[in-house]
Amino acid sequence: xxxxxxxxxxxxxxxxxxxxxxxxxxxxxxxxxxxxxxxxxxxxxxxxxxxxxxxxxxxxxxxxxxxxxxxxxxxxxxxxxxxxxxxxxxxxxxxxxxxxxxxxxxxxxxxxxxxxxxxxxxxxxxxxxxxxxxxxxxxxxxxxxxxxxxxxxxxxxxxxxxxxxxxxxxxxxxxxxxxxxxxxxxxxxxxxxxxxxxxxxxxxxxxxxxxxxxxxxxxxxxxxxxxxxxxxxxxxxxxxxxxxxxxxxxxxxxxxxxxxxxxxxxxxxxxxxxxxxxxxxxxxxxxxxxxxxxxxxxxxxxxxxxxxxxxxxxxxxxxxxxxxxxxxxxxxxxxxxxxxxxxxxxxxxxxxxxxxxxxxxxxxxxxxxxxxxxxxx
Ligand SMILES: CC(=O)SCCNC(=O)CCNC(=O)[C@H](O)C(C)(C)COP(=O)(O)OP(=O)(O)OC[C@H]1O[C@@H](n2cnc3c(N)ncnc32)[C@H](O)[C@@H]1OP(=O)(O)O
Ligand SMILES: O=C(O)CCC(=O)C(=O)O
Numbered sequence: 001x002x003x004x005x006x007x008x009x010x011x012x013x014x015x016x017x018x019x020x021x022x023x024x025x026x027x028x029x030x031x032x033x034x035x036x037x038x039x040x041x042x043x044x045x046x047x048x049x050x051x052x053x054x055x056x057x058x059x060x061x062x063x064x065x066x067x068x069x070x071x072x073x074x075x076x077x078x079x080x081x082x083x084x085x086x087x088x089x090x091x092x093x094x095x096x097x098x099x100x101x102x103x104x105x106x107x108x109x110x111x112x113x114x115x116x117x118x119x120x121x122x123x124x125x126x127x128x129x130x131x132x133x134x135x136x137x138x139x140x141x142x143x144x145x146x147x148x149x150x151x152x153x154x155x156x157x158x159x160x161x162x163x164x165x166x167x168x169x170x171x172x173x174x175x176x177x178x179x180x181x182x183x184x185x186x187x188x189x190x191x192x193x194x195x196x197x198x199x200x201x202x203x204x205x206x207x208x209x210x211x212x213x214x215x216x217x218x219x220x221x222x223x224x225x226x227x228x229x230x231x232x233x234x235x236x237x238x239x240x241x242x243x244x245x246x247x248x249x250x251x252x253x254x255x256x257x258x259x260x261x262x263x264x265x266x267x268x269x270x271x272x273x274x275x276x277x278x279x280x281x282x283x284x285x286x287x288x289x290x291x292x293x294x295x296x297x298x299x300x301x302x303x304x305x306x307x308x309x310x311x312x313x314x315x316x317x318x319x320x321x322x323x324x325x326x327x328x329x330x331x332x333x334x335x336x337x338x339x340x341x342x343x344x345x346x347x348x349x350x351x352x353x354x355x356x357x358x359x360x361x362x363x364x365x366x367x368x369x370x371x372x373x374x375x376x377x
Pocket of ligand 2 (some may be wrong): 013092169
């Protein structure tokens with residue numbers, strides 16, 4: 001793996017998460033920040049929805065960003081007309097490829113897969129558009145049929161093929177097997193689109209890339225349908241740190257981007273959210289804090305400033321004396337061994353009572369209010 005193309009779909013699949021609506025201003029702000037970070041392509045929405053969605057997409061197009069903008073379409077001519085009306089020059093055309101999806105969407109008529117693809121690809125190419133084709137539910141499709149669809153799309157002039165694990169049922173091994181076969185059967189680049197129903201979206205997308213896919217569809221914070229998609233921040237940092245593929249992006253703005261999407265979506269992050277969560281550089285446990293105080297690498301895979309976040313040392317139920325005395329010394333308080341053990345006992349007691357860690361002010365209070373030495377705490 002030398003280079004990977006990132007095509008972020010926060011503004012399409014991300015916003016499809018139940019209950020989420022981005023305003024036009026929020027969509028534009030997210031697109032502009034992703035552009036500034038250096039994401040090369042954004043799937044900005046679904047023009048066929050019309051109304052405010054089409055207006056927001058048009059407004060993003062008019063921003064003249066460096067990043068390439070893609071509109072999502074069904075294999076329907078009027079959808080592509082709607083993309084053109086928004087000013088988009090790149091269209092993604094999706095077709096169902098598994099039996100279950102063909103039955104639900106095309107009443108089981110497989111001929112419609114060919115007819116709709118032919119008609120919509122030809123129509124898009126007649127309008128000089130870049131065409132990406134999405135194989136919806138590729139992971140559950142008959143493998144030979146999937147190859148036929150991909151070869152058909154390629155023969156018509158499509159430029160990229162999206163392998164979709166629509167309901168997130170693959171694992172890294174099965175992903176690599178399926179994508180590997182597809183890679184051997186077509187020349188056009190393959191894009192990974194994975195879902196997180198079993199918590200494997202990022203791992204599966206990476207497995208697809210290792211098997212020869214060259215593009216990946218991500219969302220900020222892993223937002224998306226049901227359990228979400230492969231998270232942009234996880235993908236960028238995994239590529240950089242685990243695969244030595246540095247995409248040259250401004251990773252120091254990833255936390256800022258994550259927070260922008262938290263605000264716009266109204267969906268808070270779990271504190272343990274990989275890469276950008278509140279707790280991913282927070283250390284409370286005595287043994288961890290002792291290690292981190294000597295060398296942060298003991299318990300951090302990379303430095304927090306690399307993603308625009310910061311390290312926090314937190315005093316609480318699991319803390320030890322080294323952390324405690326370090327925090328207090330920053331406030332001009334020094335304790336001997338015996339005193340620090342007494343303070344630690346009080347911190348544990350308070351922490352258990354309050355079912356949380358202590359703020360620095362509360363810690364100082366423990367030391368200074370003397371309640372501790374009177375045995376009240
Ligand atoms: C896996 C994915 O994430 S796919 C993307 C899903 N995203 C969305 O659905 C969000 C945006 N969608 C919408 O706003 C609406 O669904 C619209 C505007 C696209 C269509 O709305 P409606 O006309 O009211 O249709 P509705 O959503 O109820 O049904 C979907 C229709 O699209 C058809 N369809 C679904 N996928 C495809 C496809 N890939 N190609 C062609 N037709 C398709 C269905 O068969 C159904 O057709 P029918 O109306 O002739 O029965
Ligand atoms: O682009 C496509 O074809 C479908 C993408 C998608 O959202 C999915 O399959 O989950």
